Amino acid sequence: MDHDRGEAAVSDGAQFRQVSPVRLYQRIVEQIEQAIARGDLKPGQRLPSERELVTQFGASRPTVREALRVLESNGLVRSRPGDPNGPEILPFTPAGLVKEMTRLVQFDSMSMAALISFRMILDGSASLLAARLRSEEELASMEQAIAVMSDAIEVGYEEFSKADVAFHEVVALASRNSLIEVCNQVVRGAVLSLISDKVAHALNSTALMRESLHHHQEVLEAIRLGDGLAAARISRRNLYDYYAGYVPEDERGPLLALVDDEEA
């Protein structure tokens, strides 16, 4: 029989944290990360050379290198062979976020419906914010993107799709929210990569491209007028019309729930 003698007293007492052995390379990563976060190391500045870091940290070169590889994969520094100035501190970019988001979408096996639903939300919100926050320059960029789309219809779907993406990028930019920008970009990429094979055939018709162009013009018009709700609604409906075909019928409920905004 277990009498649980002794141990009980201990477990009743102080709270112990889970102790996990911290690798040496992690310590190094932390120190450099904090130095960057504190601003002691600014983008463009250089880290000491690997061999110099070895002496400063008191670790071996492989260990220091492991730390540098981790920092590098996180987009914080970059090492170039032969560079006498040592590894460079990189400016902050959302590249890491993009990578993580992409992983999320890839590994977590999102359903097509979830992706498109999310895209409708993001693009709709971007349109709404763009309608209310856009500058004249951004509006001009959108008009220009639309013009490019219009011209691209003659060239082919390849070009048209590029111009299409460009338009959405400008709208996302005008929303003044880098998170929307990043997420939209990732989700759009994921959706496109999932249907790229089918879409080339399905949409390679000037009629469909013209219709798509028209829809985009409607969004643009709403943005021009500053009518955020309309811009969002039209934007969502466009996406639904585009992509609903790629979603099994019994999974379209969540998509429709985002379209029927006119509640009446």
Next chain:
Amino acid sequence: MDHDRGEAAVSDGAQFRQVSPVRLYQRIVEQIEQAIARGDLKPGQRLPSERELVTQFGASRPTVREALRVLESNGLVRSRPGDPNGPEILPFTPAGLVKEMTRLVQFDSMSMAALISFRMILDGSASLLAARLRSEEELASMEQAIAVMSDAIEVGYEEFSKADVAFHEVVALASRNSLIEVCNQVVRGAVLSLISDKVAHALNSTALMRESLHHHQEVLEAIRLGDGLAAARISRRNLYDYYAGYVPEDERGPLLALVDDEEA
């Protein structure tokens, strides 16, 4: 004089991509990442031991280790010393995303306003979808979560906050969109970790908690009635009221743009 002989012909011809030397360890990372993404390696499964990987990849141990450290820092695998089964494939967690976001905000490459704005969009959309898609069970869970919040007011902010999170989790779940769920969780985590120090003092008042509870009840009521637009609007406004104080006044424009939905 430069006559640009020869080179011109080349640069006029084929398009060359920027060539960047790919490190050996990156190749290894890619291969393992893809194997996981493809599903060849599932969470819980084990990688061969480092020495075994050395022979399989034909690289040296330091190189293989660099690859493993990168994968480990990305939360894909975990190595335990002495484990005879080799490194373990981990299930996906959004922890990396949270880290990335907080980093971006800390390094000033993303504004707090963007984070909160995004949270308003996500939570609003989740509420909207929940109002239109929720089952009776989910509605009951929400009511229960609200009840817990109500009780927690007496206990303290710690408990209240937990119940608060639980409510939002249920709403996100009811939106039937795992992307919303995860992103919402990530953004919420990032926001909380960034203001955790201030919030404990600011909100530790039963009056404020009561007000918050009341707001949540309003959202719940809208969800019960199936009024998606109202649920979304109230949800966004609540978040604004909560968090606007943490955003500099001159950056609140984008937030207000998400609140003023009643358009005249």
Next chain:
DNA sequence: CGTTATGACTGGCCTGACCAGTAAGCTCAC
């Protein structure tokens, strides 16, 4: 039959070395 020792693994870390680059500084011809 339970317990304990043993040995064959594991990953963490180190030393020392070689190579292919880079760029600064030097030399030397002009």
Next chain:
DNA sequence: GTGAGCTTACTGGTCAGGCCAGTCATAACG
């Protein structure tokens, strides 16, 4: 003096081999 070219002292990328402290399965032991 000044510019072009070479030398050299670095850089990071990679490797081979080794030591240590853990872990775990198994075999020997009580």
